[in-house]
Amino acid sequence: MPRQGIALVLSAPSGAGKTTLVQRLLRAFPLLGYSVSCTTRLPRQGEVDGKDYIFISREEFEQRRAEGYFAEWAEVHGNLYGTPLAPVKEKLRLGQDLLFDIDVQGAAQLKLSLTEAVFVFILPPGMTELERRLRNRGLDDEKTIERRLANARQEILEARWYDALVVNDNLDVAYDELRSVFVAASLAPDRNPDLSETVLRG
Numbered sequence: 039m040p041r042q043g044i045a046l047v048l049s050a051p052s053g054a055g056k057t058t059l060v061q062r063l064l065r066a067f068p069l070l071g072y073s074v075s076c077t078t079r080l081p082r083q084g085e086v087d088g089k090d091y092i093f094i095s096r097e098e099f100e101q102r103r104a105e106g107y108f109a110e111w112a113e114v115h116g117n118l119y120g121t122p123l124a125p126v127k128e129k130l131r132l133g134q135d136l137l138f139d140i141d142v143q144g145a146a147q148l149k150l151s152l153t154e155a156v157f158v159f160i161l162p163p164g165m166t167e168l169e170r171r172l173r174n175r176g177l178d179d180e181k182t183i184e185r186r187l188a189n190a191r192q193e194i195l196e197a198r199w200y201d202a203l204v205v206n207d208n209l210d211v212a213y214d215e216l217r218s219v220f221v222a223a224s225l226a227p228d229r230n231p232d233l234s235e236t237v238l239r240g
């Protein structure tokens with residue numbers, strides 16, 4: 039039996055640098071899979087359907103939700119987001135490590151159902167810098183930025199129940215810390231059940 043894959047769940051207020059860190063981690067660990075969520079949000083420029091998100095209508099989302107299609111779901115910044123349950127279960131069962139990029143409401147739901155998951159919260163160094171990053175990114179209009187900043191204050195209060203907090207001030211330091219959490223999870227004895235016997239035989 040392959041060992042169960044690691045579920046690495048990342049949350050952060052919008053603009054904290056989660057996408058930047060996630061892309062770096064996925065490049066460094068080609069075997070680490072990404073849990074592709076469904077969303078009712080419109081695609082941003084450059085986003086690919088089926089790779090970044092599965093883009094669906096609100097009606098379709100609600101239908102899938104009623105059918106129990108999602109491991110968790112939440113409304114974030116006025117859009118619905120959800121993690122498809124079946125592919126996640128199957129991939130983890132086959133031993134594939136999976137990264138989840140989900141908000142605090144969804145992470146709280148997974149904490150109850152995926153009890154062995156590792157939860158990491160990425161914090162900005164401060165609210166002024168968070169606002170600067172959201173504006174510099176140039177993806178959102180003024181109303182959206184204000185909504186995201188207001189939500190950020192609520193989300194940051196939830197960080198205390200996560201397993202690890204990473205402050206993304208210097209990007210290299212933050213990446214190193216995130217990478218360390220993932221590597222540490224992969225070194226746990228229950229991820230390497232035959233290791234002691236192998237060493238004793240050798």
Ligand code: ADP
Pocket residue numbers: 050051052053054055056057058059171172174175206207208209210
């Ligand atoms: P998120 O996915 O959390 O919304 P992004 O990864 O899109 O955030 O980052 C938001 C903006 O901040 C982007 O323009 C990104 O290049 C920039 N950024 C990310 N990390 C840092 C950092 N450590 N220092 C300065 N700017 C950063």
Ligand code: 5GP
Pocket residue numbers: 049050051052075076079110111112114115119120121139140141142143144145
């Ligand atoms: P964005 O629209 O900027 O891609 O994402 C907005 C927020 O939705 C982010 O905090 C992101 O982590 C969260 N999100 C993305 N996918 C999911 C999901 O499947 N479930 C939940 N609960 N949140 C998600």
